[in-house]
Amino acid sequence: MEAEGMLAPLSLSAEFEGSFAYLTVRDRLPTILTKVIDTLHRNKDNFFKEYGKEGIQAEKTAISFLSKLRNELQTDKPVLSLTDNAEDSEAWNEYMRRQQDLMEDGRPVSWFKSPWLYVECYMYRRIQEALYMNPPMDKFDVFKEGKTQSFFESQQAIKSLCTYLQELITNMENMTEIQLRDNFLKLLQVSLWGNKCDLSISAGQDNSQKSSPIDSLPDFQRFILVDDSSMVWSTLVAAQGAGSSGMKHARVDIILDNAGFELVTDLVLADFLVSAGLAKQIRFHGKSIPWFVSDVTKQDFEWTIMQTMAANHKWMSASSVQWKHFMKEGTWSYHDHFFWTLPHEFCDMAMDAADLYSTLQGSDLILFKGDLNYRKLTGDRKWEHTVPFDQALRGFQPAPLCSLRTLKADVQVGLKPGQAEKLSSQDPDWMTNGRYAVVQFSSPCREQ
Ligand SMILES: O=P(O)(O)OC[C@H]1O[C@](O)(CO)[C@@H](O)[C@@H]1O
Numbered sequence: 001m002e003a004e005g006m007l008a009p010l011s012l013s014a015e016f017e018g019s020f021a022y023l024t025v026r027d028r029l030p031t032i033l034t035k036v037i038d039t040l041h042r043n044k045d046n047f048f049k050e051y052g053k054e055g056i057q058a059e060k061t062a063i064s065f066l067s068k069l070r071n072e073l074q075t076d077k078p079v080l081s082l083t084d085n086a087e088d089s090e091a092w093n094e095y096m097r098r099q100q101d102l103m104e105d106g107r108p109v110s111w112f113k114s115p116w117l118y119v120e121c122y123m124y125r126r127i128q129e130a131l132y133m134n135p136p137m138d139k140f141d142v143f144k145e146g147k148t149q150s151f152f153e154s155q156q157a158i159k160s161l162c163t164y165l166q167e168l169i170t171n172m173e174n175m176t177e178i179q180l181r182d183n184f185l186k187l188l189q190v191s192l193w194g195n196k197c198d199l200s201i202s203a204g205q206d207n208s209q210k211s212s213p214i215d216s217l218p219d220f221q222r223f224i225l226v227d228d229s230s231m232v233w234s235t236l237v238a239a240q241g242a243g244s245s246g247m248k249h250a251r252v253d254i255i256l257d258n259a260g261f262e263l264v265t266d267l268v269l270a271d272f273l274v275s276a277g278l279a280k281q282i283r284f285h286g287k288s289i290p291w292f293v294s295d296v297t298k299q300d301f302e303w304t305i306m307q308t309m310a311a312n313h314k315w316m317s318a319s320s321v322q323w324k325h326f327m328k329e330g331t332w333s334y335h336d337h338f339f340w341t342l343p344h345e346f347c348d349m350a351m352d353a354a355d356l357y358s359t360l361q362g363s364d365l366i367l368f369k370g371d372l373n374y375r376k377l378t379g380d381r382k383w384e385h386t387v388p389f390d391q392a393l394r395g396f397q398p399a400p401l402c403s404l405r406t407l408k409a410d411v412q413v414g415l416k417p418g419q420a421e422k423l424s425s426q427d428p429d430w431m432t433n434g435r436y437a438v439v440q441f442s443s444p445c446r447e448q
């Protein structure tokens with residue numbers, strides 16, 4: 001729980017004209033809605049083939065719902081309650097009332113006046129409402145095409161990563177602890193940069209052999225603004241030794257972000273953790289509805305393992321056969337919880353999703369992937385850049401945790417004095433252009 005008297009700064013919001021939040025709500029969100037409408041249009045024939053006239057009608061109604069939504073957004077209309085009676089609808093509507101109570105002078109909660117984190121999440125949930133309200137479209141993933149495309153476009157990098165993983169596994173028995181540590185740190189960084197954007201990690205200056213994500217790591221090192229990865233390693237090692245009667249084996253939870261190349265980097269890291277004996281159990285957490293364009297759903301997770309197996313490449317297949325086995329025997333498991341697709345800051349989790357919070361408390365290490373998770377960890381607020389990460393978490397400390405995030409939104413804490421100023425003078429868009437990254441760690445028992 002948040003320490004008393006420690007007031008959190010204001011939420012980022014489109015009400016601050018010219019801010020990144022403002023530009024996102026004004027320009028990027030309507031563009032995403034337009035793309036979603038276009039996707040439904042383009043799939044019209046498929047809906048007809050599959051569901052006949054009913055499919056066409058559903059598509060039409062969903063499109064008009066979404067066009068109306070885009071108009072509400074662009075004209076800064078009040079945010080509306082959800083009407084689809086889904087499992088999470090009441091939580092959303094309750095959150096809206098909470099936002100309303102925070103508004104000054106009883107102004108309505110609206111797109112440009114409310115917290116950016118809230119309205120952006122809300123847009124994705126309203127897209128889902130358009131589908132829920134129009135069966136048989138309720139199972140349709142409007143972002144599926146983009147996710148599969150990004151997987152296929154990164155085949156080269158995936159091949160080289162799987163090849164690297166299989167080489168490591170073959171040599172694992174002879175590895176010293178230092179080698180194990182070095183390899184862990186490399187794969188942690190690959191997973192970090194996997195968040196940059198699917199393909200760019202291996203895009204070398206020239207066209208030659210630079211397609212290996214591992215080879216690119218040294219070039220990227222200087223863009224890591226905070227690197228707590230040695231604490232992540234110590235946490236894993238400490239989790240091995242605990243317990244007097246033999247080994248305690250670590251459980252690692254990975255809060256996934258994007259499908260495509262990023263998901264493969266997470267699977268490779270998870271495989272290494274298990275194969276090296278650093279973790280006994282990996283729990284992946286994904287989204288229960290299509291989310292923020294490229295986030296992983298259960299369907300994407302299963303599809304990715306299947307496609308990796310189907311690839312005509314020895315080491316990709318070998319990797320995914322192992323992954324399927326991990327899933328079957330329960331060493332790996334996939335979980336979704338609707339809290340991940342609510343707009344809440346994570347400091348609300350203990351109160352608003354107590355079951356999820358207590359599940360996470362059983363973890364030895366939680367890895368939070370990506371930018372949106374970072375925004376939720378820090379509450380998407382106007383923190384001073386030098387505020388410690390622990391403080392910005394505002395009491396969210398279920399277990400040792402680490403954020404692996406490339407910067408795509410203007411919230412960043414835990415920097416050294418002067419670091420942000422230097423970055424601003426060298427690269428004014430450092431917080432949003434995705435060139436920089438952080439590996440930020442926090443542990444409930446760490447001295448603050
Ligand atoms: O997939 P990620 O890393 O969470 O990024 C989500 C993106 O969406 C945003 O919310 C922008 O709309 C940014 O925070 C970020 O660029």
Ligand SMILES: [Mn+2]
Pocket residue numbers: 257258292294295370372
């Ligand atoms: Mn994402």
